[in-house]
Amino acid sequence: MQFCILGLGRFGSAVALALAKKGHEVLAVDKDEDRVSAIEDKVSQALVLDITQEKQIEALGMGHFDWVIVSMSQNIEASILGTLLAKELGAKNVLSKASSDIHAKILRKVGADRVIFPEREMGQRVAEYLSSPKIFDYIELSPEYSIIELVAPSNFENKTIRETQARSKFGVHIIAIKRRIAKVEKEGKLEAEEKVLIAPDPDEEILKGDLLILLGKLENLEKVKKQ
Amino acid sequence: MTHSAKELKELLEEAKFYILNQNYEKAEQILLSLLKESPDDKEILYNLGLLYELTHEWSKAKDFFEKVLNLDPNNEQAKEHLERVTKL
Numbered sequence: 001m002q003f004c005i006l007g008l009g010r011f012g013s014a015v016a017l018a019l020a021k022k023g024h025e026v027l028a029v030d031k032d033e034d035r036v037s038a039i040e041d042k043v044s045q046a047l048v049l050d051i052t053q054e055k056q057i058e059a060l061g062m063g064h065f066d067w068v069i070v071s072m073s074q075n076i077e078a079s080i081l082g083t084l085l086a087k088e089l090g091a092k093n094v095l096s097k098a099s100s101d102i103h104a105k106i107l108r109k110v111g112a113d114r115v116i117f118p119e120r121e122m123g124q125r126v127a128e129y130l131s132s133p134k135i136f137d138y139i140e141l142s143p144e145y146s147i148i149e150l151v152a153p154s155n156f157e158n159k160t161i162r163e164t165q166a167r168s169k170f171g172v173h174i175i176a177i178k179r180r181i182a183k184v185e186k187e188g189k190l191e192a193e194e195k196v197l198i199a200p201d202p203d204e205e206i207l208k209g210d211l212l213i214l215l216g217k218l219e220n221l222e223k224v225k226k227q
Numbered sequence: 228m229t230h231s232a233k234e235l236k237e238l239l240e241e242a243k244f245y246i247l248n249q250n251y252e253k254a255e256q257i258l259l260s261l262l263k264e265s266p267d268d269k270e271i272l273y274n275l276g277l278l279y280e281l282t283h284e285w286s287k288a289k290d291f292f293e294k295v296l297n298l299d300p301n302n303e304q305a306k307e308h309l310e311r312v313t314k315l
Contacts, residue, residue, distance in 0.1 A: 151283045180281045182246045189304070190243055190277055207249055209282035 003027070004065040004091075006051045006082050008035040011097055011118055012071035016043050027060065051082045054089075063090030070112070073099040080106055087111030144217055149178070152210040153227035162202040170224050172216030174200060179210050229264055239270060246274065251282050269295050269302070276308060285312040 001024045005016040008030035016028045016039060026043040030036050031050045040046035049056045051072075062068060068091040072079040076099065083096045087110065096112040098104035104115040128138045137149035156164045166174050177197040185191045197204060206212070214221055230238065238257055245254035258275045265271060276291030289312050295305035 180283075181249060182243075182277065182281060184247065188243075190246060190274060191304075192277060192281060192308075208251055211283065 001025070001066045002064060004060060004062070004068045004086075005029065006057075006068065006070045006086070007072035007079075007097075008032070008039060008046075009071060009074065011073075012069065013039055015069055015071065020044070027065070029060070051085070052078050054085055057082070057085050058089055061090075062086050063092070065091060067093045067095055070094060070096040070107075073097040073103065076103055079103070080110055083107050083112050084110040141215075145215065146218055146221060147175070147213060147215050148221055150212050150214055150221075150225060152206050152208065152212050153224065155227040156206045156212070157208045158205060160203050160205050161200060164206065166214070166224070170216070171220040172214045172224055174212050175215050176200065176213035177204065177206070177210050178213065179207065230261075235261060235265065235268075239274070242274060246278055246281070249281075251278055254278055267298060269298055272298075273302075273305060276305070280308060280312055288312045 003016075003019050003024055004027045005012050005019075006029050008016065008028055012030070013028070013035065016026050020026045020043045026045075028036065028039050028043045028046040029049050029051060031048060033048050036046045036048045047060075049060075051057050068086045070079055070082045070086060072082060079096060079098075080103075083094055086094050093113045094111060095114040095116065096107040098107055098115045098117055104117070107115050125138060139147045141147060156166075161174050164174075166172050175198075177200050179195045179197065180192045181195060182190045183193050214224060216224075238261055242254045242257040242261070245251070245257070255275075255278055258271055258278065261268070261271050262275065272291050272294045276288045276295065279285070279288035279291065289309060292305045292309040292312065295302050296309065299305070
């Protein structure tokens with residue numbers, strides 16, 4: 001896939017590097033020469049450009065990219081202008097980083113297909129983790145339903161999924177199990193490897209240390225957490 | 228009870244066998260008792276760190292991987308595992 005990142009602050013450069021590492025084609029753009037130099041050998045191409053100048057951004061060929069990421073939330077004007085221009089010049093999908101609700105509203109109005117608040121979303125994840133250290137990840141599907149990644153409660157250990165009565169008693173679905181097990185490497189040293197069991201069999205036994213991926217209503221997930 | 232070097236090695240292998248078979252309780256028992264005799268044995272410390280990583284007791288795992296690195300700051304395996312268990 002092809003991505004264009006406009007703005008190479010902490011967030012923009014992190015996204016650019018992560019996408020490049022996954023093997024995608026990445027064009028990274030910023031008006032700051034130092035930021036561009038810092039990244040140019042790690043992505044497909046890096047350019048020094050002022051993206052608020054229509055002629056400069058036009059030359060990039062917005063229509064070629066699967067996603068254009070606008071990550072200049074510190075400079076609200078540039079972020080709004082960058083989003084508007086990217087969309088007007090043919091970008092298929094634009095993801096913009098917002099710094100406030102009103103900023104997000106404007107970004108959507110000028111054409112952003114997705115608006116994200118990385119600090120807010122990360123803050124929520126951190127809060128979830130700190131208040132429930134057994135939860136390793138959390139996705140809100142809707143105001144009522146979530147998916148959580150929870151270390152198998154002790155009451156579930158050495159029981160089959162059926163025996164845990166996750167569905168009948170707690171109203172939650174165990175949709176996957178992430179299991180880390182040991183394997184032997186060179187010179188007899190042990191290493192860890194991860195197995196993921198998707199839609200596990202009801203007769204699958206839950207082991208100590210298993211990470212259960214649970215889907216359910218929040219209040220039901222809370223009950224399982226307390227087991 | 229103190230063990231000879233050979234006995235220590237055999238008990239460590241036994242603990243590793245239990246880890247491989249996910250019998251973490253047995254493995255933990257053996258490793259903790261070995262640790263009392265040899266508190267600075269890097270292999271015992273590493274395997275305890277690994278055991279706690281596998282059982283998702285990551286704060287204990289972190290302690291043991293850090294102990295390995297205090298004894299051997301260039302231990303790449305311990306570094307990788309420490310990074311894993313301290314990532315959110």
